[in-house]
Amino acid sequence: MLSVKGLRANVGDKEILRGLDLEVGPGEVHAIMGPNGSGKSTFAHVLSGRAGYGVTAGSAIFEGRDLFDLEPEERARLGLFLAFQYPVELPGVNNTYFLKAALNSIRKARGESELDAVSFLRLIKERLKILHLDDSLLKRAVNAGFSGGEKKRNEIFQMALLEPRLAILDETDSGLDIDALRVVADGVNALRGPERSMIVVTHYQRLLDYIEPDYVHVLAKGRIIRSGGKELALELEEKGYGWIDAEVEAA
Amino acid sequence: MTGAPAVEDIVRSEYEHGFTTEIESDTLPPGLDEDVVRAISRRKGEPEFMVEQRLKAYRHWLTMREPEWASVHYPRIDFQSISYYSAPKRPEDMPKSLDEIDPALLETYNKLGIPIEEQKALAGIAVDAVFDSVSVATTFRATLAEAGVIFCSISEALHDYPELVKQYMGSVVPHTDNYYAGLNAAVFSDGTFVYVPKGVRCPMELSTYFRINARNTGQFERTLIIAEAGSYVSYLEGCTAPQRDENQLHAAVVELIAMEDAEIKYSTVQNWYPGDAQGRGGIYNFVTKRGDCRGARSKISWTQVETGSAITWKYPSCILRGEGSVGEFYSVAVTKGRQQADTGTKMIHIGKNTSSTIVSKGISAGEGQQTYRGLVRIGPRAEGARNHTQCDSLLIGDRCTANTFPYIEVKHPSAQMEHEATTSKISDDQLFYCRSRGLNEEDAVSMIVNGFCKEVFNELPMEFAVEAQKLLSISLEGAVG
Numbered sequence: 001m002l003s004v005k006g007l008r009a010n011v012g013d014k015e016i017l018r019g020l021d022l023e024v025g026p027g028e029v030h031a032i033m034g035p036n037g038s039g040k041s042t043f044a045h046v047l048s049g050r051a052g053y054g055v056t057a058g059s060a061i062f063e064g065r066d067l068f069d070l071e072p073e074e075r076a077r078l079g080l081f082l083a084f085q086y087p088v089e090l091p092g093v094n095n096t097y098f099l100k101a102a103l104n105s106i107r108k109a110r111g112e113s114e115l116d117a118v119s120f121l122r123l124i125k126e127r128l129k130i131l132h133l134d135d136s137l138l139k140r141a142v143n144a145g146f147s148g149g150e151k152k153r154n155e156i157f158q159m160a161l162l163e164p165r166l167a168i169l170d171e172t173d174s175g176l177d178i179d180a181l182r183v184v185a186d187g188v189n190a191l192r193g194p195e196r197s198m199i200v201v202t203h204y205q206r207l208l209d210y211i212e213p214d215y216v217h218v219l220a221k222g223r224i225i226r227s228g229g230k231e232l233a234l235e236l237e238e239k240g241y242g243w244i245d246a247e248v249e250a251a
Numbered sequence: 252m253t254g255a256p257a258v259e260d261i262v263r264s265e266y267e268h269g270f271t272t273e274i275e276s277d278t279l280p281p282g283l284d285e286d287v288v289r290a291i292s293r294r295k296g297e298p299e300f301m302v303e304q305r306l307k308a309y310r311h312w313l314t315m316r317e318p319e320w321a322s323v324h325y326p327r328i329d330f331q332s333i334s335y336y337s338a339p340k341r342p343e344d345m346p347k348s349l350d351e352i353d354p355a356l357l358e359t360y361n362k363l364g365i366p367i368e369e370q371k372a373l374a375g376i377a378v379d380a381v382f383d384s385v386s387v388a389t390t391f392r393a394t395l396a397e398a399g400v401i402f403c404s405i406s407e408a409l410h411d412y413p414e415l416v417k418q419y420m421g422s423v424v425p426h427t428d429n430y431y432a433g434l435n436a437a438v439f440s441d442g443t444f445v446y447v448p449k450g451v452r453c454p455m456e457l458s459t460y461f462r463i464n465a466r467n468t469g470q471f472e473r474t475l476i477i478a479e480a481g482s483y484v485s486y487l488e489g490c491t492a493p494q495r496d497e498n499q500l501h502a503a504v505v506e507l508i509a510m511e512d513a514e515i516k517y518s519t520v521q522n523w524y525p526g527d528a529q530g531r532g533g534i535y536n537f538v539t540k541r542g543d544c545r546g547a548r549s550k551i552s553w554t555q556v557e558t559g560s561a562i563t564w565k566y567p568s569c570i571l572r573g574e575g576s577v578g579e580f581y582s583v584a585v586t587k588g589r590q591q592a593d594t595g596t597k598m599i600h601i602g603k604n605t606s607s608t609i610v611s612k613g614i615s616a617g618e619g620q621q622t623y624r625g626l627v628r629i630g631p632r633a634e635g636a637r638n639h640t641q642c643d644s645l646l647i648g649d650r651c652t653a654n655t656f657p658y659i660e661v662k663h664p665s666a667q668m669e670h671e672a673t674t675s676k677i678s679d680d681q682l683f684y685c686r687s688r689g690l691n692e693e694d695a696v697s698m699i700v701n702g703f704c705k706e707v708f709n710e711l712p713m714e715f716a717v718e719a720q721k722l723l724s725i726s727l728e729g730a731v732g
Contacts, residue, residue, distance in 0.1 A: 050683050076689035088684035092702030101698065102688035109689070141702065158688065 001026050001197045002166055007058035008222075009046050016042045018222035020058070024166065027194040031208055031233060032201045034219035035241040040201045041085060043219070044170040047199075048082040049075050062166065076102075077109035081164030083155040085171040090142035095154070096124065098142045099161055106162060127160040131187040149180035156187040167191075168199045173207040185210030205237040218244055279336040285309060288437055291336050295406050295441075298413050308426035308436035315430045321593040322622040322654060323562045325535065328500060335438045335471070398454050400484070401446040405473050408444035415446060419477055423506035423543045423570070431502040431564075432539040435471045439504070442473035447482040447513075456712055458487040472503040478513035480546060485516040487715055499524075501560075503538045511546030511573065516554070518711050520719050523559035530589030533561025540567035541597075544576035544605075552579040553596065554710045556719040558726045561590060566624065568597035571605035571633075578607040581707040583719070585726050586619030586651070595625035595656075600633040600666075609640040612704050615651035616727060626658040629666040636663065642672040645703050647696070647727070697724040 002024040009017040016039045024030050034040050046053050047060060049072035060067040063078050070078070090098065104114040115123065128135055133153060143151050152172055159167050169188065173181055188198070188211050200211055208216070208230065216232040217224045218241075225244060226232065236244070279290060288309050292302040317328075395402050401412065408416050426436035447453050478484050501523070507515045517540075526533025536559075542551035553567040569578025580596035598607035607627065615621045621644070629636045644653035655672055677699050685695030701708070701720050708716045 048687050050687075051679060071691075072683060072686040073689050073691050076687055082687050084684065084687075088678075088680045090681060090684070090699060090702055092705035093698050094702075098685075098688075098698065101694065102685075102690055105691070105694070106689040162688065 001028075001062070002199075003059075003061045004047075005059050005061075007043075007046070007060065008056045009042060010054040010056060011042065011052065015056075016053075016222055017046065020219075020223055022217065022224060024197050024199065026197060027192075028215065029192065029198045029200060029211065029213045031211075031213035031216045031230075032199060032219055032224075033203070033205070033216060033233065033236060035244075036203070038219045039222045040203075040219055041170055044082060044168045044199070044201050047075075047168060048072060048080060073105070074109075076162075076164075077106050079165030081159050081162055081167045083152075083159060083167065083169045083172050085174055087143045087146075087151040087155055089144045089146075091144045093142045095140055095142050096121075096138045099124070099158065102158070103161060124161065127157065130190050131157055131160055132183070133157055133187075148175040149177070149183070152176060152180065152184050153187070156184055156191075160187065160191055163196075165195065166197045166199070168201065170201050171203060172200070173202055173204060181207065182210060205233045208233045220244055278334050281334045282331050283309075283333070283335055283438065287335055291438055291440065294336060295409070297406075297409050300413070300417055301409055304421070304426075305437050308433055309438075311427055312430070312433035312437055315433050317430050321564050321624075322620065323564060323591040323593050325562055325591075328535070330434075333500060336440055394454060398451055399448040400451060400453050401444065402457055403444055405439070405442040405444050405475065408475075412444075412446070415477070416444065416475070419508055420473070420475055420506070423508060423541050424504050424539050429539060431537040432504050435473060435502050435504045435539070439471045439473035442475070442503070444474075445476040445484060445486065447476075447478045447484045449479040450481040451479075452482065453484040456485045456487055458489070470499070470501050470503070472501075472505075474503070474505040475508075476506070476515055476517070477508045478510060478515050478549075480511040480513060482510075483514045483516075485518070485712060487518045487520075487712065489520045489522075489715070489718070499533075500535045501537065503540075505538070505540040505567075507540075507542035507551055509542065509544050509546060509549035509551050509573075509576075512548050513546060514550040514552075515542060516552045517542070517567070518715055519553075519555040519557070520711075520715060520722060521555065521557045521559055521563075522722055524561075525559050525588060525590050526561040530561055533590070534559065535562045535564075536560040537562075537564045540565065541570065542568065542578070543570045544573050544578060544602075546576070547573040547602075548575045548577075549573050550577040550579070552577075552581075552710070554579075554581040554707065555583070556704075556707070556711070556722065557582070557584040557592065557594065558722050560592075563590075563592040563594050565592075565594045566596055568599065569607060570599045570601065571607065571636075572601045573605075574602045575604045576602055577605070579710075580607075580609045580611070580625075581710040582611045583614070583704045583707045583723070584612070584621060585614045585616070585723065586621045587616040587726060589618050591620045593622040593624055595623045597626040598628070598638060600627075600629045600636040600638070602633060604635040605633055606637040607639075609638070609642070610706050611640075611642045612707055613642075613644045613653055614647065614700060614703070614727075615644065615653050616647035617651060619651045621652065622654040622656060624656045624658075626660070627668065628660040629663050629668075631662040633663050634665050636665070637667045639669045640671065641706075642670070643703070644672075644674040645700065646674065646676045693724075693727075696727055700727055 004020060004022040007017050007020040032040055046055060047067060055068050062080060065078060067075055100120050107114055137154060143154060146154060172184060200213060213230055216228055216230055218226040279287060285306060288305050289302060292305055424432050426433050445457060476486060507517060509515050523534035523536060544551055551569050557563055567580060571578050578598050584592050584594050586592045596609055609625055611623050613621045613623055623642050627638045642655050646653060653674060657670055659668060677696060681699055682695050700723060708719055711719055
């Protein structure tokens, strides 16, 4: 599904990712944890193609293509989805209209027919139901004036609609209270499936109580320094990141 | 990491509607003097009073000076090099139906996507299409006549309803008002006349398409709309022009008069040729548009989407004379390439409890220069007057400019004034967000810009709103934040 090899990336002159390797198979949920400044968000952004990062080495093969040869929209059409840590507001742009345009551009790229208004509406209602969301957010402008929780829910809703093959959740838990976190996590869990992989980027173990990962990786100083099962997250919770740092120093 | 196409691309997008129709024109030689003014009037077979008014206006115009206060720059206009009259040939043989219309003309309209034929009829819209200066096609007049609505060219109105024209023309924008209005009063070629009698709700949207076609010919349209007490009319004006070399002067005058409880809604989508990449050959659009809310509780609403012209100088205004009258101005103006626009509105509050709303959205890209200039004046007798102004600018790229000049004069202590202004850029974050959802950059820009303009588009009649959105997307093709 996704194979990242020897990834190095800069922000300005500073090297943030220093030889990152990661293999994600179909249907797998990988958690990437790490202290602040370890490169978690950079990794998410580099994969999805945000400007401002320089990839200096390595590759990220997704669905047979190197992501770094593609524009952000081409990656999205290939089935990559980034749930933003800070979803962006688009004043005046109706959420339904935005989603329909996005979905149809993805369908078109895949050689599928574009959905008309009626079938799109049907689809949207069905997805809302799965996520237990009410339809008030359809009438509003994209993220404009949304609370933190609403924004994150809207991200998950978009994911449900766009049906990505690989979803990257960038600190989706940040800024959420426990109820909102549960709603978002339930949504994510409802979207898990054998054909959909996920990379969950998070600072805290808390989110992983709700979204149970198959693998946990610890990112420090731009590299994955330890990988394991979900028990690794618990170990981190117990010992903190300092323990890992010490190990890196020792190595 | 991802290469973004240059901002220049948007400047390079060629004018889509640039082509010239070859039709023999009956054109006066260039130049302007009293004989030319008389000749225009004679060719149109106007009544005597009109000739006199034109001459009066011409003589006054000679004493006036070209305004220089607007933030626009252009070479001096040589008014003697302009031809002041151009009409499609065979004026004695005006068409009775579409079959009689010059096929080249119909083709032009079709290229522009103007559904003058059945589509328009099905849409329930009467069309008084102005090609060059003389109206050549009018439909649905029977239905309108049944309702008592007069919808015709100014020339026809001068023949058939001279008293109405005499009574109202120049009563809102007198020939002494400003330089271009003075010129227009002297040499206006044709235009539209609308009269809605007392208590009548006009049964359809009235629509006129203007098109400048003959080479080197100034176009001086004159529009006069009168809504009697308790009536309602919605008027749509849309323009495109063919590509050409010389600068073309367009100095129109629009006068609206709303009596007691009457409402006039005036919508414009303007897409005249903006000039080439160096700014050569675009239209100079120096227009005077003003509405007079004469009666109590009357309402005049201007909505404009301005994407074309090399230079725009335009301030659709409302004189709020009647007690409790309402003025509205909703505007989207786009400048790209080397376009310059100095546009806005004037809300003159004279009567008690009058209110006005101004929503202006300016979009500037490439090397576009844009100025919002608006005046809100609350007169000494305008007790309880209210105004809300919202003025937003959106910049695309880093070589364009946006200025805002709000003028506020308040002479009554009870006035309530609100003014909000913002300037923003399309952020990289917004673009990336859209692209990460599968939208390409152009669609993303178009979506964000349309969102920015939404409050104004909401004021346009449905089909016009669709057209405006399309126009905006075409205008900003290749734009990058």
